[in-house]
Amino acid sequence: MMALSEVLNEKFDELVGNCMRSGAIDLNLYQEYDVKRGLRDSNGKGVLTGLTEISDVNGFRVVNGVKEPADGQLYYQGYDVKSVVGSGLKKRFAFEEATYLLLFGSLPTKEQLKTFVEILSSLQELSGQFVRDVIMKAPSANLMNGLQKSVLTLYSYDSNPDDISVANVLRQSLQLVAKLPLIAVYNYHAYRHFHFFDSLVIKPAKPEYSTAENILHMLRPDGQFTELEARVLDAALVLHAEHGGGNNSTFTNHVVTSSGTDTYSAVAASIASLKGPRHGGANLKVQQMIRDLHEHCGKTPDEEAVRAYLQKILRGEAFDGSGLIYGMGHAVYTLSDPREVVLKDFAGKLAKAKGMEEEFALYNTVEKVAADLLMSRSHVVKPVCANVDFYSGLTYTMLGIPEELFTPLFAISRISGWSAHRLEELVNKGKIIRPAYKYVGHHREYPNNEQE
Structure with a gap:
């Protein structure tokens, strides 16, 4: 991008000052009008804006009508997340099992899990054209922007992108669950190649590998990893997959979904939210x-x-x-x-x-x-x-995962929760989410004389 000239830069500084003065609101007014700033009560409790069956987040217990601090609990579709992770260590696909649970509300049978994994594996592939034209072009230093660009561009590769029926959105969601690990790792390799001249090695995912195994396989030059490494990453993916409807990125997904927009736009909005250092960063x-x-x-x-x-x-x-x-x-x-x-x-x-x-x-x-x-x-x-x-x-x-991939890993995991909440919003046909903002400015008469 071209920089402003010195003269225009001074004028721009003036505009910045005007913007700062115009945007400043008296903070006392938030208390005067009892504004739930950040959608939170004065005691820090979130304002109730919706209902969900997908997950439950608890940090208190009620004793004789009084809230008391307690060890935290997180439930996926009614199951303690510790049990979901624990049971996952006895089989290969803990993250895949958790994704099935979040999307469909029940634990899969062995046959259902096998079929589900086969479906995800069949949806993993990214065409050479997509990798070349989208991921390899102008790679971003912040990979979350690369994820957004890639997800939004998938819209152009979808023959039916705007259909928001449950069946079509489920298809799109499963594709995103399957493809996001490849998109993230390939974006990292492209970034390292074009910014630091590293060797460019793009490996396809292996259908017999779990999501965690494939991430390590595609990321490492030799594709090797230990069983412990794969299990630890798998557990991390499960733990980050979902955290209630009120977290910033998931609420963003609800808000955007309620407008009736397409899946790729809704997920890109969630990625934008997750990128922030107050959330996923x-x-x-x-x-x-x-x-x-x-x-x-x-x-x-x-x-x-x-x-x-x-x-x-x-x-x-x-x-x-x-x-x-x-x-x-x-x-x-x-x-x-x-x-x-x-x-x-x-x-x-x-x-x-x-x-x-x-x-x-x-x-x-x-x-x-x-x-x-x-x-x-x-x-x-x-x-x-x-x-x-x-x-x-x-x-x-x-695990040898570079810092540039820390937040994208969060997105790879949380796509399961986002997808479950988007489907829940669509199934229940909720109203468009539109909270109120109170105007605290002043009405003014527009001057009749022409401004010079």
Whole structure:
């Protein structure tokens, strides 16, 4: 893109100032009009905007009519996610089984799972024309934009893209579940080739492999991986597949779906939401924070050094100056995030196999100290726990997955939940989602005299 000339740049700066002044709203008005900013009550509870049977997210229990913090629980179609992951370790397709469960409401039989996996495998292929004309052209440094571009362009390759009948949307959804791993990995290879002149190796998916196995196979030059690596990635995919209708990207999908638009546009909108560092990009911020900790406190800092560093973060004096300890706290969970509990256990096993026990121990220390510091702050009204983002970045790093793919991996997993919610919205024929905004500006008379 061409830059503005020096003269026009000064004029543009003036426009920026005008925009800032025009867009500023008195924050006191939000309280005066009882605006549920961020669709959350003043106590932090989400405003009820819909109903779902797909998943349930709990962080409290009610005792004698009083809400009390509790260990977090996450259910997929009524099943505890810990059981879904646990049962998945005894068979090959844990993520595929979870996807079936989310889409169809029940666990598949062995024969149903076999057929489902065969259907997904048959839909995996990306044509050479698509790879050449879409993925290889102008690859983006942020792969989430590459995912958006690719998903939107699939519309042009669909003979019936605008049909929003349940049957057609299910077909499109299964195609996206099957193709998104290839799209993400191929976008990464294209980015590395054109930006860093790496060798370009594009491997097709193997129909006999699970999603997790294929990701590792397509990503690594030699295509090799261990059983533990595949199982850990498979578990991570299951844990990220769904998290209620109110999370930002899934709610985005509901909103866009309610307008009657096509599947590719709805999924691209969800990807756009997930890209943000307040949502899917949080695990990358955890990794960057830990690197900054190493730079300032050494490779193996003790607990006191970690505490001093985290105190600086909270004061806005360290890392990115935001005052946030990334990977800590959650809008719903209080005592624990069930996804973090499961993933932490897998991360510990992987750290032992990879000889990274010291790094894993550091994460444990940061988690413990951060929770203590955040709880000691006067304005915290509920317990603070680590969320799934805290250990997911470390897990991906130990798997040799590059940071550019951290958030795309989240999308590869969450496409299952997005698809289930889109279908639920269509099956129930809900109204277009249109919340209200109150006008707090001033009406003015347009001047009759011509502006000079």
